[in-house]
Amino acid sequence: MKIATFNINGIKARLPRLLEWLEETKPDVACLQEIKCLDENFPRLEFEALGYQLAIHGQKGFNGVAIFSRHEMQDIERGLPGDENDIQSRYLEATVKGVRICCLYLPNGNPVPGEKFDYKLAWMDRLIARAKILLASEVPFLMLGDFNVFQEEIDCYDPAAFAGDALMQPDARARFRALKYLGLTDASRQKTPGGPLYTFWDYQRGAWPRDNGLRIDFLMLSPALADRLVETGIDRPERGKEKASDHVPVWCELREVGAN
Numbered sequence: 422m423k424i425a426t427f428n429i430n431g432i433k434a435r436l437p438r439l440l441e442w443l444e445e446t447k448p449d450v451a452c453l454q455e456i457k458c459l460d461e462n463f464p465r466l467e468f469e470a471l472g473y474q475l476a477i478h479g480q481k482g483f484n485g486v487a488i489f490s491r492h493e494m495q496d497i498e499r500g501l502p503g504d505e506n507d508i509q510s511r512y513l514e515a516t517v518k519g520v521r522i523c524c525l526y527l528p529n530g531n532p533v534p535g536e537k538f539d540y541k542l543a544w545m546d547r548l549i550a551r552a553k554i555l556l557a558s559e560v561p562f563l564m565l566g567d568f569n570v571f572q573e574e575i576d577c578y579d580p581a582a583f584a585g586d587a588l589m590q591p592d593a594r595a596r597f598r599a600l601k602y603l604g605l606t607d608a609s610r611q612k613t614p615g616g617p618l619y620t621f622w623d624y625q626r627g628a629w630p631r632d633n634g635l636r637i638d639f640l641m642l643s644p645a646l647a648d649r650l651v652e653t654g655i656d657r658p659e660r661g662k663e664k665a666s667d668h669v670p671v672w673c674e675l676r677e678v679g680a681n
Contacts, residue, residue, distance in 0.1 A: 425672035426565040428454040435666050449491050452524035454567045456485035480510035486524045490517045503547035521562035527569045530587030538587050545596040561645040568639050570597045576636035606647035608640040608673040621668045638671045649676040
């Protein structure tokens with residue numbers, strides 16, 4: 422089963438590119454971030470025509486996440502538990518073929534210090550709490566999406582330039598490590614242990630042609646899924662296309678239960 426994450430940076434602006442990518446790569450499950458539209462305004466018909474079921478958790482002009490699946494989705498839940506006052510659309514869960522899919526768009530947190538950074542840290546604490554619950558349930562799961570954190574300095578083309586950025590702050594990175602140390606596996610790094618694995622290039626300052634990239638999109642697998650990991654990939658060529666997102670798709674392939 423092939424599962425992918427893609428921060429699309431506006432579903433309407435990237436619709437042709439997204440449809441092309443889905444038709445070419447045919448993931449079983451695709452998780453999107455920053456769809457930037459309300460549920461009722463999402464262009465469902467185009468994706469349903471490709472054979473996908475859709476779960477949407479949208480927000481007007483900002484944020485928004487979605488899960489596309491070629492297989493039946495069950496137990497769809499919108500929003501990250503732990504804060505009833507959180508109205509931002511950043512988290513969506515569904516079960517596909519026995520796997521709990523947790524699609525997330527973690528807050529950026531800038532500027533530092535400030536309310537946005539405090540919100541980021543509190544959101545990460547809630548994510549850790551959710552991961553603990555899922556681990557205790559023994560249901561195979563993965564948390565995937567735009568984490569807006571550098572796990573390692575190699576994930577940033579110039580760590581010194583980001584010293585004051587929310588993505589590089591020790592408190593945020595410590596929470597990412599806490600999530601990982603629960604027993605989750607970074608799928609991309611598991612298969613490619615060395616070298617940069619950039620997933621984002623800013624639109625400004627010639628970042629793409631200069632390869633000034635960042636790795637902030639991750640697939641974090643529970644122990645049961647890590648044992649089923651077959652392959653991973655980053656669809657880097659997508660960034661070079663016309664009207665591309667500033668992120669690229671990241672994916673993993675999992676062995677089916679019972680398969681050798």
